[in-house]
Amino acid sequence: MITVLAGGVGAARMLAGLRQVVDPSSITAIVNVGDDVDLHGLHVSPDLDTCTYTLAGAINPETGWGLVGETWHAMEALERYGGLTWFRLGDRDLATHLYRTQRRAEGAPLSTVTAEITRAWGLSERLLPVTDDRVRTVVTLTDGTRLPFQDYFVRLRHDVPITGVEVEGAASARPAPGVLEALATATTVVVAPSNPIVSIGPLFEVPGVRDALVARRDRTVAVSPIIGGAALKGPADRMLRELGHDVSVVGVARLYAPLASVLVIDEVDAALADAVAAAGVRPVVAPTVMRTPDVAAALGRTVLEVWS
Ligand code: GDP
Ligand code: CA
Numbered sequence: 001m002i003t004v005l006a007g008g009v010g011a012a013r014m015l016a017g018l019r020q021v022v023d024p025s026s027i028t029a030i031v032n033v034g035d036d037v038d039l040h041g042l043h044v045s046p047d048l049d050t051c052t053y054t055l056a057g058a059i060n061p062e063t064g065w066g067l068v069g070e071t072w073h074a075m076e077a078l079e080r081y082g083g084l085t086w087f088r089l090g091d092r093d094l095a096t097h098l099y100r101t102q103r104r105a106e107g108a109p110l111s112t113v114t115a116e117i118t119r120a121w122g123l124s125e126r127l128l129p130v131t132d133d134r135v136r137t138v139v140t141l142t143d144g145t146r147l148p149f150q151d152y153f154v155r156l157r158h159d160v161p162i163t164g165v166e167v168e169g170a171a172s173a174r175p176a177p178g179v180l181e182a183l184a185t186a187t188t189v190v191v192a193p194s195n196p197i198v199s200i201g202p203l204f205e206v207p208g209v210r211d212a213l214v215a216r217r218d219r220t221v222a223v224s225p226i227i228g229g230a231a232l233k234g235p236a237d238r239m240l241r242e243l244g245h246d247v248s249v250v251g252v253a254r255l256y257a258p259l260a261s262v263l264v265i266d267e268v269d270a271a272l273a274d275a276v277a278a279a280g281v282r283p284v285v286a287p288t289v290m291r292t293p294d295v296a297a298a299l300g301r302t303v304l305e306v307w308s
Helices: 010-020 046-055 074-081 090-104 110-120 149-155 179-185 196-205 207-214 236-242 249-256 265-280 295-306
Strands: 004-005 027-031 038-039 042-044 126-127 136-141 146-150 164-170 188-191 220-223 262-266 282-287
Touching: 004 010, 010 027, 010 046, 010 295, 027 090, 027 179, 038 220, 042 149, 046 110, 046 126, 074 090, 090 110, 110 126, 126 179, 136 149, 136 196, 146 149, 146 164, 146 262, 164 196, 164 236, 164 262, 179 207, 188 295, 196 236, 196 249, 220 295, 249 265, 262 265, 265 282, 282 295
Parallel strands: 004 027, 004 188, 027 126, 188 220, 220 262, 262 282
Antiparallel strands: 038 042, 136 146, 136 164
């Protein structure tokens, strides 16, 4: 059993690599839902959907989110009314949100609906939202304004400095069924190369999750989302800097040292291996930019072989 802590694009690529090297039915992903957003009355779960669509081979390779070959008729029709279109939902993607919302309204927990959706896409992996309860990431801007995560990330294109991140609802949330067990029983726990602040961090805010992970430190390997002092895409590097962290694999090592005993760093950061070790985490140097399925598979093999 392998358990992966997951955000969106970086995690989805990691999962796609792992499924090539182990039986997919032995993989559980614990996925961030702090990015979830209610739009048009619909429950949208961007990280769950990015993981699902990627594993199904249906992701749009150009954006890393949404479905390949998507059409946008609903958004175009909505523009006529001046409706909310800054968060783009493709026509077929909309069906996922319609289904999720309907099932939730019928009383099905998000974890149940997620299992239904992944089964419908033919996946054998288990994707677990970290919680079935409502949690929402909120960022604070330098002028004190608090913004829902997608307003910051999509509407403002994360082009504004932040001073803090909170996960509303987390303190009273419970881990979804299976989450703590998946951490406790995994032979390897993988912290995927996702944004440490807004993809991985929110998972730890759900009571019990961080402790369960710390207890498995000896079997937990993280993959750095920071390569050569920068994120591949998105605001992870700026967020780390704005919140006072070192934007390097050493900064990532310090963040993850309490819960991971190994950090996979990219070859371009090989010179920082000693500094990673000094932060208390064993460095493993490997190619980590998952540009092709082969690189992702090799990285999957690397994380599973760190104990041997
Ligand atoms: P989001 O939820 O879609 O924004 O995605 P994540 O939080 O999962 O991932 C964003 C982070 O993943 C960024 O910091 C990227 O640098 C990192 N990332 C994306 N693809 C890769 C990859 O192939 N390798 C590594 N090492 N990091 C990646
Ligand atoms: Ca996300």
